[in-house]
Amino acid sequence: MTKKMAFIGAGSMAESILSGILASGFLSKENIIITNKSDFERLEHLEREYHIQYVEDKQETVAGAHIVLLAVKPYDMEAAIESIRAYLDPDQLLISVAAGVSTDTISQLLGREIPVIRAMPNTSAAAGASATAVTRGQHATESHLRTALELFRTIGTATEVDEEDMHTVTAIAGSGPAYVYYLVEAMEEAAVASGLDKQTVHELLVQTIAGAGEMLKSSGQGPTQLRKNITSPGGTTQAGLEALDKGRFQETVIACVETARERSVELGKK
Numbered sequence: 053m054t055k056k057m058a059f060i061g062a063g064s065m066a067e068s069i070l071s072g073i074l075a076s077g078f079l080s081k082e083n084i085i086i087t088n089k090s091d092f093e094r095l096e097h098l099e100r101e102y103h104i105q106y107v108e109d110k111q112e113t114v115a116g117a118h119i120v121l122l123a124v125k126p127y128d129m130e131a132a133i134e135s136i137r138a139y140l141d142p143d144q145l146l147i148s149v150a151a152g153v154s155t156d157t158i159s160q161l162l163g164r165e166i167p168v169i170r171a172m173p174n175t176s177a178a179a180g181a182s183a184t185a186v187t188r189g190q191h192a193t194e195s196h197l198r199t200a201l202e203l204f205r206t207i208g209t210a211t212e213v214d215e216e217d218m219h220t221v222t223a224i225a226g227s228g229p230a231y232v233y234y235l236v237e238a239m240e241e242a243a244v245a246s247g248l249d250k251q252t253v254h255e256l257l258v259q260t261i262a263g264a265g266e267m268l269k270s271s272g273q274g275p276t277q278l279r280k281n282i283t284s285p286g287g288t289t290q291a292g293l294e295a296l297d298k299g300r301f302q303e304t305v306i307a308c309v310e311t312a313r314e315r316s317v318e319l320g321k322k
């Protein structure tokens with residue numbers, strides 16, 4: 053049976069997922085329907101771009117959908133769930149991508165026995181390269197989980213985690229791309245200051261990051277071994293790493309991840 057999917061929310065994350073599921077063939081355009089709160093120009097744009105249907109009526113949006121994806125900001129969740137709650141039934145799977153909103157909170161807002169899955173994609177979803185973590189809430193079965201994993205694999209990788217680990221996921225995979233960009237910014241600044249032109253620096257660094265990622269993925273070696281492979285005694289890499297150690301690089305990065313995690317816990321309580 054062909055699955056149908058309804059998107060509640062039509063912002064940037066919805067568009068990334070939409071484009072992934074269409075490009076991969078997970079679903080075809082006839083089986084997707086989308087709505088948002090009030091920005092109908094945005095819905096028209098998505099209709100033109102992806103040839104999907106949009107409707108303003110929430111009942112019509114969720115009717116007949118096997119998967120209902122909530123892609124609204126955390127502070128809009130309550131209103132969004134309220135607007136569809138009466139039209140959902142237990143045969144449907146509700147997937148939320150709202151950062152920091154627990155499956156229990158979603159179930160409480162629903163007040164009904166609807167299977168819930170929570171996912172945490174990251175911004176690389178826009179390039180089809182998200183590292184997504186998925187967790188199962190109340191009433192969600194193994195089969196629902198498989199569906200969600202399959203869906204999020206259309207925009208990158210997807211892994212199941214325990215819900216309590218979502219804070220750590222947020223600290224490393226949600227915020228992680230920003231730390232990598234920050235590192236690139238600093239390396240760019242140093243290289244440009246040494247006289248290399250910005251465009252060349254950019255190209256070299258983009259490929260350096262992508263290449264290091266590819267090595268981590270496919271070489272069969274871990275980060276420690278890969279680092280050691282490049283670090284000959286008395287060489288340039290060793291000199292550079294010693295400068296990082298002097299600046300307490302490892303301790304600083306560990307503090308960065310722990311602080312982001314603590315912030316996620318704090319925000320989750322609000």
Ligand SMILES: NC(=O)c1ccc[n+]([C@@H]2O[C@H](COP(=O)([O-])OP(=O)(O)OC[C@H]3O[C@@H](n4cnc5c(N)ncnc54)[C@H](OP(=O)(O)O)[C@@H]3O)[C@@H](O)[C@H]2O)c1
Pocket residue numbers: 060061062063064065066087088089090091092094123124125126128131132133135149150151172173174175176177
């Ligand atoms: N962007 C990312 O990379 C990223 C990464 C991880 C997680 N997320 C999560 O993804 C969710 C969406 O983020 P985003 O960046 O896509 O946000 P966004 O671009 O601001 O889009 C939010 C969408 O939600 C719609 N909306 C708000 N209230 C609604 C309601 N009551 N009913 C129906 N639709 C409603 C908005 O419609 P109007 O425009 O009409 O108001 C808009 O289409 C957030 O919870 C965020 O935490 C995003």
